Amino acid sequence: MSDQQAGQSVSDQLGHYIPFLRRYARALTGSQSSGDQFAAAALEAILVDRSVLDGMDVKTGLYRVLYGIWASAGAPIEEGEAGPRAKAQKHLAKLTNNSREALLLYTIEGFSYRDIATIIGVDKTEAEELVSVARREMADSVMGSVMIIEDEAIIAMDIESIVGDMGHRVTGIARTRDEAVELGRADVPDLILADIQLADNSSGIDAVNDLLGELGERPVIFITAFPERLLTGDKPEPAFLISKPYTEDQVISAVSQAMFFSSTETLHV
Incomplete structure (x- = not known):
């Protein structure tokens, strides 16, 4: 202590x-x-x-x-x-x-x-x-496709490497809300891994809600430097959350857990 x-x-x-x-x-x-x-x-x-x-x-x-x-x-x-x-x-x-x-x-x-x-x-x-x-x-969890929504290139590439090494297919990396929606329409992912704050000051939460609205329910993992803001219990919030800075172990564990689940609640800012 x-x-x-x-x-x-x-x-x-x-x-x-x-x-x-x-x-x-x-x-x-x-x-x-x-x-x-x-x-x-x-x-x-x-x-x-x-x-x-x-x-x-x-x-x-x-x-x-x-x-x-x-x-x-x-x-x-x-x-x-x-x-x-x-x-x-x-x-x-x-x-x-x-x-x-x-x-x-x-x-x-x-x-x-x-x-x-x-x-x-x-x-x-x-x-x-x-x-x-x-x-x-x-490690024997269901393999699938993963979309990454992240505006920091180094972080995006690191997550892509971790997810790829796990055996999952990365559908692509989106830096903004609009890019995320376009990517999701082109290649529907089994899981979405999203940052909260995106390059054009758009919200990763909004991007995810757009995608879930179009593509249907699927597991989502949010990554944020301020996890307390999404763990209040006062409104719809994520079931899976990783704090920045993250470790490889945390990403692997969260992705493996989330792949077992087929839905996530819609969030609101």
Whole structure:
């Protein structure tokens, strides 16, 4: 825990970490609405009984409470799910128990193996093995086509290389909202990976909404330097989100997770 965190109240620390807990919960469920419900349940449990945080720093304790709720619910498929999304959820259910949860904690949320062990209730060696198993299993995820919406050339080329090395086909790179729509019409992608702020000051969110309106629902991953702005829970927000600066591991994990899901909620600025 940093000196600054040590000087904060538990309530202040919870407020700081809640947006990132939403990110984790949304990635687990592939859904903003379902993920936010799990995050809210974790916060409510802590507010009712602060002793659940005893012996842990606030961040680790918060994620441990969420994991306990998630595990006790049996990582459920949402009622009413059908078609490709239901198949995706069932596919996820076949993965080694706790492996995907551990991988997300390690790559997206930045927890150490020791903290992951505390969160999911295993020892450190097993936590390391779960992350390793998840990497192997997620590498076998569905292959598909990916559109990249990114106005910074170096970042776009880096993402293109990572996605290509995973075995996915990149349909192209768009720098503006109009370019994205044109590219999507010419070569319909299975997944969209989009920055928020584009070259002509247009919005990646608007570009994605245009594409989903024309092409139908498909998974989307947003990349942003300000993730807290899209993790408020106050309006439609992304189910999959990567923070800048990102790591190769984070991109691989997010793309693999998102490829399992066949829909994403439409967003609004």
